[in-house]
Each structure stands twice: as structure tokens, then as C-alpha cells.
Amino acid sequence: MSKIGKLPVAIPAGVTANVDGQTVKVKGPKGALEVTLVEEIAAKIEGSELQVSMNGETTRHKAMWGMSRTLVANLVEGVTKGFEKKLEITGVGYKAAVQGKNLNLALGYSHDVIFPIPEGIQIVTPKPTEVVISGIDRQKVGQVAAEIREFRGPEPYKGKGVKYAGEFIFRKEGKKK
Missing domain, CATH: 3.90.930.12 (Ribosomal protein L6)
Incomplete structure (x- = not known):
């Protein structure tokens, strides 16, 4: 179980997030960013949090899980603080x-x-x-x-x-x- 991957990404007020298939788009006061996640990872929005999860249990799924969550968290931090x-x-x-x-x-x-x-x-x-x-x-x-x-x-x-x-x-x- 990834300690980083299982943490949800909080979406602060003034920031809008959108998940379209494997693409996560984030828009905030400083601009808009997007990232395309690998096939092994799925993202979904639950309330004011974005959750990243694995589609399987192989070694590659586990390796990509924490990285994908960090990429999404960097998008949110980038459009809010930079x-x-x-x-x-x-x-x-x-x-x-x-x-x-x-x-x-x-x-x-x-x-x-x-x-x-x-x-x-x-x-x-x-x-x-x-x-x-x-x-x-x-x-x-x-x-x-x-x-x-x-x-x-x-x-x-x-x-x-x-x-x-x-x-x-x-x-x-x-x-x-």
C-alpha cells in the first residue's frame, strides 16, 4: 500500500478540477495545467478532494500510484501558489x-x-x-x-x-x- 498514493489531493476554494478519462485538468487563480495519467491509474473527484487509485495490483501499478498522485498534487499547488x-x-x-x-x-x-x-x-x-x-x-x-x-x-x-x-x-x- 503506497503511503503517498492513498492520500487524497485537497482541492482548495477557487480551484476547479476536471477528470476526463486519463487526463486531469486543474484551473486556478494563477493559470491552468493538465496531466495525462498512465493507463494503470484512475482518478476521480469526490467532493472537494481528488482521489487517485490503481486499476490492478502489479509492481508497475504500485510504482505509478504514488507518482501520479504527486503529479496531480503539484498541479493543484502550481495553480494556487506557484x-x-x-x-x-x-x-x-x-x-x-x-x-x-x-x-x-x-x-x-x-x-x-x-x-x-x-x-x-x-x-x-x-x-x-x-x-x-x-x-x-x-x-x-x-x-x-x-x-x-x-x-x-x-x-x-x-x-x-x-x-x-x-x-x-x-x-x-x-x-x-
């Missing part, structure tokens, strides 16, 4: 700035890295060394943050690069004479 990831930039001369629909990153290369901001994502730079990525789709927010971090990941000797806020970088000792 998601946010913070990146920190460390290094002399390393900085970020939003220019129109692009994020301009100076990361120690001979050229600036220009990252086009995808649709449905907002990027702000409160400080030149801080990037805040927000949106309603959790997967998309995490993917954009990972792509920006990939341009210059943190290195273990000086700690320079782009890292997630609160991420611990294991530091290494340099050469000894």
Missing part, C-alpha cells in the same frame, strides 16, 4: 541580468551566455549574483534552473559557478608542495 527556484552565482565578475526576454549571464567565458526565457517562466535578478526562477509548472521551473546551472556548475576548489540556493558544495584541498 513554484520558485533560487540560484546563486559565485565568482569574480560573474553576474546575471534580465534583458527583455533573455537572461544575460557573464560566467567567465570570452562571451556572455544568453539564455532565452521560455514561455510560462518568469526570471528576476534581485541582485547581480542571484537569479529567481518562478512559474506554475514545477517540472518546467526545475528544468530551467538546471539548464542555467549547467552553463557553469560549481567547481570544488574555489566554489565558483552557479549553484542552487542552500546547496552544499564539497570543497577539495588544492595541490601541496
Whole structure:
């Protein structure tokens, strides 16, 4: 029995959910999202809760159950609160700035890295060394943050690069004479 899968997803006031076959659509104050569940999983609305259940008892059914419930819960949370990831930039001369629909990153290369901001994502730079990525789709927010971090990941000797806020970088000792 999945501890996560058996929990119902609460649908708060101001949010409408609709189940059409395998597709779950959620609409709220921040926008609308939808997810298509796998064939092994069924979803139904009971009052102000959305219940996710298995159609069988195989290992795959059990594996998909908790994941599907979490995907639906992320839809509800996304249209009510939204998601946010913070990146920190460390290094002399390393900085970020939003220019129109692009994020301009100076990361120690001979050229600036220009990252086009995808649709449905907002990027702000409160400080030149801080990037805040927000949106309603959790997967998309995490993917954009990972792509920006990939341009210059943190290195273990000086700690320079782009890292997630609160991420611990294991530091290494340099050469000894």
C-alpha cells in the first residue's frame, strides 16, 4: 500500500478540477495545467478532494500510484501558489541580468551566455549574483534552473559557478608542495 498514493489531493476554494478519462485538468487563480495519467491509474473527484487509485495490483501499478498522485498534487499547488527556484552565482565578475526576454549571464567565458526565457517562466535578478526562477509548472521551473546551472556548475576548489540556493558544495584541498 503506497503511503503517498492513498492520500487524497485537497482541492482548495477557487480551484476547479476536471477528470476526463486519463487526463486531469486543474484551473486556478494563477493559470491552468493538465496531466495525462498512465493507463494503470484512475482518478476521480469526490467532493472537494481528488482521489487517485490503481486499476490492478502489479509492481508497475504500485510504482505509478504514488507518482501520479504527486503529479496531480503539484498541479493543484502550481495553480494556487506557484513554484520558485533560487540560484546563486559565485565568482569574480560573474553576474546575471534580465534583458527583455533573455537572461544575460557573464560566467567567465570570452562571451556572455544568453539564455532565452521560455514561455510560462518568469526570471528576476534581485541582485547581480542571484537569479529567481518562478512559474506554475514545477517540472518546467526545475528544468530551467538546471539548464542555467549547467552553463557553469560549481567547481570544488574555489566554489565558483552557479549553484542552487542552500546547496552544499564539497570543497577539495588544492595541490601541496
